[in-house]
Structures are given as structure tokens and as C-alpha cells.
Amino acid sequence: MTQRTFTVAGAGPVGSLLSISLARHGYRVGLYEGRPDSRKTNIYQGKSINIALSDRGWTSLEKIGICAEAKNRAIPMYHRAVHDIDGEVTALPYGREGDAIWSVSRSGINEQLLDIADDEANITTYFEHRLVDVDFETAKASFRLGDEDELAVQPDYLFGADGAHSKVRRLAHDLPGCSHSQTVMPQCYIELNVPADSDGSHKLEKNALHIWPRKDFMLIALPNTDGTFTCTLFLNASGDPSFESLTERSAVQAFFEANFADALDCLERPIDVFMEKTAAPLFLVQVSPWSFNDKVGLIGDAAHAIVPFYGQGMNCGFEDCAELDALIAEHDHDWRRIFPAYERARKPNADAIAELSKRNFVEMSDLSGDREFRVRKKIEAKFSERFPELWTPLYSMVTFSPDVPYSEALRIGDAQDAVMERIMALPGITEDWDEQYVMDRLFGLASETFGDRK
Numbered sequence: 317m318t319q320r321t322f323t324v325a326g327a328g329p330v331g332s333l334l335s336i337s338l339a340r341h342g343y344r345v346g347l348y349e350g351r352p353d354s355r356k357t358n359i360y361q362g363k364s365i366n367i368a369l370s371d372r373g374w375t376s377l378e379k380i381g382i383c384a385e386a387k388n389r390a391i392p393m394y395h396r397a398v399h400d401i402d403g404e405v406t407a408l409p410y411g412r413e414g415d416a417i418w419s420v421s422r423s424g425i426n427e428q429l430l431d432i433a434d435d436e437a438n439i440t441t442y443f444e445h446r447l448v449d450v451d452f453e454t455a456k457a458s459f460r461l462g463d464e465d466e467l468a469v470q471p472d473y474l475f476g477a478d479g480a481h482s483k484v485r486r487l488a489h490d491l492p493g494c495s496h497s498q499t500v501m502p503q504c505y506i507e508l509n510v511p512a513d514s515d516g517s518h519k520l521e522k523n524a525l526h527i528w529p530r531k532d533f534m535l536i537a538l539p540n541t542d543g544t545f546t547c548t549l550f551l552n553a554s555g556d557p558s559f560e561s562l563t564e565r566s567a568v569q570a571f572f573e574a575n576f577a578d579a580l581d582c583l584e585r586p587i588d589v590f591m592e593k594t595a596a597p598l599f600l601v602q603v604s605p606w607s608f609n610d611k612v613g614l615i616g617d618a619a620h621a622i623v624p625f626y627g628q629g630m631n632c633g634f635e636d637c638a639e640l641d642a643l644i645a646e647h648d649h650d651w652r653r654i655f656p657a658y659e660r661a662r663k664p665n666a667d668a669i670a671e672l673s674k675r676n677f678v679e680m681s682d683l684s685g686d687r688e689f690r691v692r693k694k695i696e697a698k699f700s701e702r703f704p705e706l707w708t709p710l711y712s713m714v715t716f717s718p719d720v721p722y723s724e725a726l727r728i729g730d731a732q733d734a735v736m737e738r739i740m741a742l743p744g745i746t747e748d749w750d751e752q753y754v755m756d757r758l759f760g761l762a763s764e765t766f767g768d769r770k
């Protein structure tokens with residue numbers, strides 16, 4: 317039998333991982349990336365942009381046979397370090413002792429996957445090849461090289477792994493039966509930097525994700541291995557305060573002094589950077605179907621761009637790859653069965669993490685303000701410690717429980733919410749939260765709701 321061929325458009329983390337998986341199943345893969353090769357051109361200009369990778373991401377890499385060597389270059393973050401407005405810092409653990417999310421360099425993990433792809437005989441990678449057209453009947457694709465030259469390729473199948481602004485997805489919008497939606501969030505973001513101390517050490521606690529939650533806006537900081545932190549300021553696009561309202565340098569200075577006084581001591585030129593940078597929008601994309609004519613599919617952000625408030629976008633894209641990897645074997649390379657099975661397995665989960673991520677802005681940005689919220693978290697943590705078979709907090713299900721699909725986490729999380737609302741309605745709960753009667757009441761309600769879960 318002749319070797320079947322795949323074109324993968326987009327050599328981001330998901331396209332690279334998908335290509336490795338396909339190549340290891342025996343397909344001949346052409347991996348096409350619009351940008352130059354970052355390993356040769358320093359397109360990131362020495363900037364360390366990082367993201368949080370959690371158990372779902374690592375487990376998916378391992379399922380595809382990529383040993384999680386990247387973990388050696390990642391920094392575990394065991395808790396949130398919450399900076400309140402007076403500069404007091406409180407540690408809020410992410411889960412049980414030892415549970416951590418990992419700060420990894422976005423370009424670093426991408427380049428590591430590209431290195432592995434280079435070692436696969438079945439993969440050829442083409443940089444500066446921008447996909448411009450797809451024939452959804454045949455999977456034939458056209459790429460632009462530079463300003464004028466075009467190249468047409470005719471694979472057996474094609475995957476669009478070309479990110480949140482996916483060209484493949486936008487071309488598919490015109491197909492009959494394709495529906496899509498885009499939700500633009502009120503918040504935009506800019507990235508700021510905390511440089512390393514003069515001896516190369518971290519200026520803030522290294523093994524934590526730092527958050528300055530201010531209800532309608534927030535600043536976060538994730539550590540890099542070179543002693544720096546990458547910070548992200550999430551702020552409304554319009555209203556007051558907002559990127560639109562803060563146009564005067566003095567107003568920006570006053571905004572930082574009033575809200576992030578302790579961060580001002582360590583941020584690198586925050587006012588200049590705020591004035592210079594254009595804030596990037598945040599949006600979610602949903603599309604249906606995820607495959608067309610059993611020839612062309614979507615994966616990663618191209619299929620489900622979500623907002624970053626749960627730190628799950630890349631984790632979710634890696635899970636897509638692991639699911640597909642398993643389905644190729646299960647359905648013996650029959651793509652008429654694999655494409656629909658992939659969508660059935662993954663779309664409900666992508667929709668669920670999109671919803672959870674949207675909701676998590678409120679949770680993150682209100683962390684320090686709301687006393688009831690903190691009491692509630694303490695009750696849940698204590699109960700879950702005592703009765704793990706009855707209760708895993710939502711954050712732990714999403715982040716530390718790769719065996720629980722996102723859709724299941726959302727469903728159970730909503731049921732837990734209803735139970736906790738009844739607990740939080742008990743008179744005097746903020747004072748009594750540590751009393752035995754609270755545990756007893758919660759045990760009764762949780763047993764009623766989840767007792768037969770297993």
C-alpha cells in the first residue's frame with residue numbers, strides 16, 4: 317500500500333505534536349509554518365513568554381511517547397501568591413501537597429517539539445509557507461512563499477493547526493452546514509516583565525504564580541528559568557479604568573501606584589511599556605463541524621480558541637492530539653470513522669473548558685477581595701482532604717485530574733456549587749467554617765448528591 321500523506325498547517329505546539337503522532341503511525345507528513353524558524357531567526361527577540369502546563373498537558377505528551385523532558389526546564393508553581401492592595405501576600409495552594417502547575421517557555425516547548433519532528437524520517441517541515449487556500453473536497457492546499465510565489469500540495473488529508481486566527485477555519489466558514497461563533501471578552505492584555513536580580517535570582521517567590529487581583533482587572537506573573545517573570549496585565553478595553561481611558565502617562569503612573577504599588581518596585585519600565593504597547597484582545601471561538609468531507613480537520617486553537625484564565629488552552633490542544641492518536645489505532649486508520657469519533661470525543665470537552673475559562677476570570681480577579689470566597693475554598697479543601705471519594709474541588713478536577721474529562725468537571729463543579737451555596741447560607745458560616753457541624757452538614761449533602769458517583 318502506498319504511504320498516505322498529511323499536510324499540517326501551522327507548526328505551533330499542537331501542529332508539531334500532531335505531526336509527530338501522525339508520522340509515528342506511518343503517515344508521510346508535510347508540516348507547513350507561516351513564520352520563519354524561531355530556532356534560527358530569534359523572532360522572539362530574547363523575550364520569555366511562558367504558560368502554565370498542567371497534568372493534562374504532560375499526560376498527553378507522554379501518551380504520544382514524548383518523554384516529558386521539558387519538565388526539567390519547567391518551574392513548578394505550588395500555590396498562588398496573592399498580593400493584596402496593601403502589599404500583603406497570601407499563599408493559596410493549588411491542590412493537595414505536592415500538586416503543582418508548571419511554568420514553561422511557550423517558544424521553548426514549541427522548539428523542543430520541532431526538534432523531535434526533525435528527527436522523524438516521515439516529517440518534512442517548511443517554514444515561511446503561509447496557507448492561503450484549501451479545497452475541502454480533496455484536501456489540496458495552496459501556500460504563499462514570500463510575497464508572490466505560491467505552492468500547491470495535494471495530500472490525502474489536511475489538518476488546520478494554525479491557531480486562534482486559523483485560515484483553514486475561516487475558509488471553512490463558507491461551506492454549507494458550517495456554523496461558527498466568536499465571543500470577544502471585555503478584557504484585553506499586555507505583557508510586562510520583571511527582570512532578574514543582579515545575582516540572577518528571582519525578585520519574587522520563584523515557585524508560585526503571582527496574582528494581583530483587583531476585581532475588574534488583574535496582574536499575574538509566572539517565573540522563567542532565567543530569573544525573570546513574565547507578567548500579564550488583564551484590563552477592560554473600555555470603561556474606567558481601561559486601556560482606552562488610561563492614555564495620559566500621569567494617569568497610568570497613578571493607576572499602577574494605586575493598584576500595584578508592590579509590583580512597581582520590580583516591574584521593568586511598566587509605564588513606558590503600557591504607553592508603547594497595543595493591548596491584545598481576548599476572544600473565544602467555537603466552530604462546528606471540526607472536519608469536512610473526511611478530508612480536512614481542525615485541531616488546537618484552530619478548533620477551539622479559549623480565554624487564558626484557566627491556563628488550559630495548550631493543555632486542551634495536547635489532549636486533542638492524544639485522543640486522535642488513540643483513535644487512529646482504534647479505528648485502524650479509517651478516517652471516515654476517526655474524524656467523527658474525534659469530534660464526538662473532543663468537542664464537548666472543548667466547549668466545557670471554554671465555559672470554565674470564561675467563568676474563571678471572576679474567580680481569579682476576586683481572589684483577595686471576597687472573604688466568603690476564601691472561606692468556601694477552605695471548607696472545600698478540608699472536606700476533600702477528609703472525603704476524597706466524595707469531593708475533588710473543581711480546580712483540581714480541571715488541572716490535576718486528566719482522567720476526568722473537562723465536560724465531566726463542569727457538570728460535577730456545577731453540582732458542587734449548588735451544595736456549597738447551601739453551606740454558605742448557614743448562619744455564621746464565615747466564623748464557624750472550621751466547626752464539626754459544617755463538615756457533618758456538608759457530608760450529608762455531598763452523600764445525597766454524589767454518593768453513588770462511583
Ligand SMILES: Cc1cc2nc3c(=O)[nH]c(=O)nc-3n(C[C@H](O)[C@H](O)[C@H](O)COP(=O)(O)OP(=O)(O)OC[C@H]3O[C@@H](n4cnc5c(N)ncnc54)[C@H](O)[C@@H]3O)c2cc1C
Pocket residue numbers: 325326327328329330331348349350351366367368369445446447448477478479480481482483505548615616617618624626627628629630631632633
Ligand atoms: C495571554 C495568553 C496566555 C496563555 N496562557 C496559557 C497557559 O497558561 N496554559 C495553556 O495551556 N495555554 C495558555 N494559552 C493558550 C495557548 O497559548 C494556546 O492554546 C496554544 O498556543 C495553542 O497552540 P496551537 O498550536 O493550537 O496554536 P498556536 O500556538 O497559535 O500556533 C499556530 C501556528 O500556526 C501558524 N500559522 C498561523 N496561520 C498560518 C497559516 N495561514 N499558514 C501556516 N501557518 C500558520 C502560526 O504562526 C503558529 O506558529 C495562553 C494564551 C494567551 C493568549
